[in-house]
Amino acid sequence: MKLYYSAASPYVRKVTVTAIEAGIDGRIQQVPTAVMPTKPNADIAKDNPLMKVPTLVTDDGQVLYDSRVICEYLDSQHAGVRMIPASGPDRWRVLRWQAMADGITDAGLLVRYETVVRAEDKRSAEWTAGQMAKVNQGLDMAENDSALLSGPINLGQIALAAGIGWLEFRNVAGDLRKSRPKLFQWYEAFCRRPSMQATTPKG
Amino acid sequence: MKLYYSAASPYVRKVTVTAIEAGIDGRIQQVPTAVMPTKPNADIAKDNPLMKVPTLVTDDGQVLYDSRVICEYLDSQHAGVRMIPASGPDRWRVLRWQAMADGITDAGLLVRYETVVRAEDKRSAEWTAGQMAKVNQGLDMAENDSALLSGPINLGQIALAAGIGWLEFRNVAGDLRKSRPKLFQWYEAFCRRPSMQATTPKG
Structure with missing residues (x-):
């Protein structure tokens, strides 16, 4: 499989952590890809008209995006415990957690683009204030969701850890250790996983 | 079920079209909800910290967002033909089509926010040029994807029709009848479905 990849992207990290946890990262070839909303990239555009990472090309030539589709695909390609429960209330809860984490990350990215892309x-x-309200309310909800911050690994936790890792990397949300101590304690413990250690953001 | 609702939102429309096609729209109570990235809404924030529509509260009290999670949930609640194939290449293809359509719509929304939210x-x-490149390349890919523009209804088609309906409603992408004739012909035919007729954007 071929993965259009950026070492700074929280959504790429969600995918690579999922692949490592599933034990199938060895099947993925990473293709470094520079993307920025204001700079077209013709290479990735051939496969993904949105020109966003991550984009996956499977061994049988299917092109998959975005990170949610890729993560669910990867989760179907291994024999271990699923990161997304197959059905029922547990499935909807994990998918909603992922959507919450992605929403925090999306808003954080828009805050960052405001400074790095615009004069x-x-x-x-x-x-910026409107997007930061989404970031902060999302983090507050995570801080108080003891079910999210416990139990076996799932895609909601992976999305949250990748999102927080990126917020920390870009210094978007201030000192989480102080502002959300339960969330930060969970995040620090989650970061000890080899999958997180192997995917520290760079760039 | 309770749905935080806006008659102008393409993502709400994706959900309501899915519910109508699934024959379960009668179980959903719509709660009109005004959201805008720069205006916090405390009512929806209680259930969704991202303050975005659509947000669904199920009969057993689960809160679900975003539109992808809600559509998959609704698709699990009826006995007819599934809008999302259960597994295999067909599933990944439909989910990628949905991601492409959502990506076009996301970029179009950012173009619109640029004018309605900012001085x-x-x-x-x-x-704006960077986001319009995503809109246009996505529409070009749809124009040339004969599998997407044929075959039985699926969530990729619903997402695409809802997105195009919104681009037309807000006049974001110019005259699609001229620029993407195959896509527009498909869209016009799709719009004859009662589910589309009942959900024309307003606001």
């Missing part, structure tokens, strides 16, 4: 005089304090 | 002097032509 200083084009930045909107109202836009 | 004129805070708008970035580079940002």
